[in-house]
Amino acid sequence: MLFSITKTKIMLVFLLLTLSIYLLGGCSLHSTHVYLTWQGDPHTTMIINVQSLGKDNPEEVLYGDKSCANNPISYPHRIKGTYKTIPEVIPQRNVHTFELTNLTPGGLYFFTIKTSKGKYSQEYKFRTIPNDGSVLHFIVGGDVGILPSAPRLLHYAGKLNPQFVVIGGDLAYANGAPKNDWMWDIWFNNWEKHMKTSEGCLIPIIAGIGNHEVNKKGPSCPPEERSPFYLGYFAQGGKTFFSRIFEPYLSLIILDSSHIIPVSEQTDWLKSTFESSKNYPYIIPVYHVPLYPSHRSFEGGVSVEERNLWLPLFDEYKVNVCFENHDHTFKRTKPLRNGQIVENGTVYLGDGCFGVNPRTIENVSLGYFEKMESKRHFWYVEIDANELKAQAIDEDGNLFDEVSISPRKIEK
Numbered sequence: 517m518l519f520s521i522t523k524t525k526i527m528l529v530f531l532l533l534t535l536s537i538y539l540l541g542g543c544s545l546h547s548t549h550v551y552l553t554w555q556g557d558p559h560t561t562m563i564i565n566v567q568s569l570g571k572d573n574p575e576e577v578l579y580g581d582k583s584c585a586n587n588p589i590s591y592p593h594r595i596k597g598t599y600k601t602i603p604e605v606i607p608q609r610n611v612h613t614f615e616l617t618n619l620t621p622g623g624l625y626f627f628t629i630k631t632s633k634g635k636y637s638q639e640y641k642f643r644t645i646p647n648d649g650s651v652l653h654f655i656v657g658g659d660v661g662i663l664p665s666a667p668r669l670l671h672y673a674g675k676l677n678p679q680f681v682v683i684g685g686d687l688a689y690a691n692g693a694p695k696n697d698w699m700w701d702i703w704f705n706n707w708e709k710h711m712k713t714s715e716g717c718l719i720p721i722i723a724g725i726g727n728h729e730v731n732k733k734g735p736s737c738p739p740e741e742r743s744p745f746y747l748g749y750f751a752q753g754g755k756t757f758f759s760r761i762f763e764p765y766l767s768l769i770i771l772d773s774s775h776i777i778p779v780s781e782q783t784d785w786l787k788s789t790f791e792s793s794k795n796y797p798y799i800i801p802v803y804h805v806p807l808y809p810s811h812r813s814f815e816g817g818v819s820v821e822e823r824n825l826w827l828p829l830f831d832e833y834k835v836n837v838c839f840e841n842h843d844h845t846f847k848r849t850k851p852l853r854n855g856q857i858v859e860n861g862t863v864y865l866g867d868g869c870f871g872v873n874p875r876t877i878e879n880v881s882l883g884y885f886e887k888m889e890s891k892r893h894f895w896y897v898e899i900d901a902n903e904l905k906a907q908a909i910d911e912d913g914n915l916f917d918e919v920s921i922s923p924r925k926i927e928k
């Protein structure tokens with residue numbers, strides 16, 4: 517009996533200790549996050565996003581092309597930011613945005629954040645994207661989440677020293693719900709821990725939107741209320757579809773699979789964006805819902821609509837490769853035009869399994885797969901004038917698939 521009471525007490529103390537550690541951990545989860553995005557030219561601009569709880573707000577970013585870690589007031593440049601508050605999140609969450617402009621392509625920059633109470637953060641650094649024709653190299657994946665497999669994959673992604681990471685939707689799985697802000701904190705903690713190059717640079721993120729970024733408020737509500745975290749946390753020009761040019765090779769196009777803006781409302785913009793991209797050797801659309809699904813039905817409503825409205829444009833402008841997500845598998849299609857296998861057709865890579873649990877492969881009888889597997893992974897992409905090389909990396913850091921894709925033939 518005595519033993520049993522003592523044992524119960526020990527268990528209670530253990531539980532209280534565990535709870536305290538959890539709560540303390542919870543508090544630290546609410547600390548500031550610092551991460552990079554773009555809304556403009558990735559060669560000459562950078563956006564520094566800083567989240568705060570409103571007690572000692574980030575007020576200025578001081579920066580320059582040399583380290584001033586020992587004497588922050590000696591940075592040659594300083595910039596004030598703007599901020600917004602994420603609706604309904606308690607405690608209040610502010611996101612501060614500092615856009616650095618007129619930077620040198622391929623330049624190394626150092627910065628520190630000064631708070632309203634005059635404190636300076638640690639020194640951070642980043643590199644802008646070079647435009648000198650050197651190899652462009654980046655990561656693409658989607659459907660990340662906060663399971664232990666997500667940081668495992670991020671760890672191997674960071675080790676490849678990408679210049680940036682593209683995520684094709686479904687980041688933290690918070691479903692646009694203010695009460696799920698803790699999920700984003702875990703997500704950003706994973707991101708900040710692993711997304712640094714060997715040189716110590718922060719790695720910018722280009723975030724596409726997925727269904728798990730949106731709540732059920734419906735189209736009558738403004739986008740900022742329907743997707744408060746995606747639109748609030750990632751300063752990317754306030755849109756869910758946009759393009760970025762990486763000179764001299766790539767037009768990267770981020771699309772919204774009807775999560776906020778219907779597929780049909782992006783078609784005219786997509787056509788004009790393709791038209792202005794036609795002299796680039798590589799055009800890559802990234803979006804959430806696949807045209808060629810590997811788990812869900814081929815007749816799924818959004819997939820059908822995208823095939824009806826976007827696919828003719830993908831074919832007309834001879835898109836090299838698309839990155840698809842949402843189905844939580846690995847897939848590589850055969851080269852396709854209008855669903856038919858053709859030489860130098862578009863290759864569709866996916867299907868969003870950058871941390872979530874993999875699903876079964878379906879639709880094999882439709883014949884469009886070259887390779888498929890129920891497996892977590894991300895894609896590492898290298899581009900130069902001669903080829904685009906995409907490599908699939910699994911959660912043990914092993915390369916398990918590779919494809920080489922030719923540049924588009926540019927008509928003069």
Ligand SMILES: [Fe+2]
Binds near residue numbers: 727841842
């Ligand atoms: Fe999804």
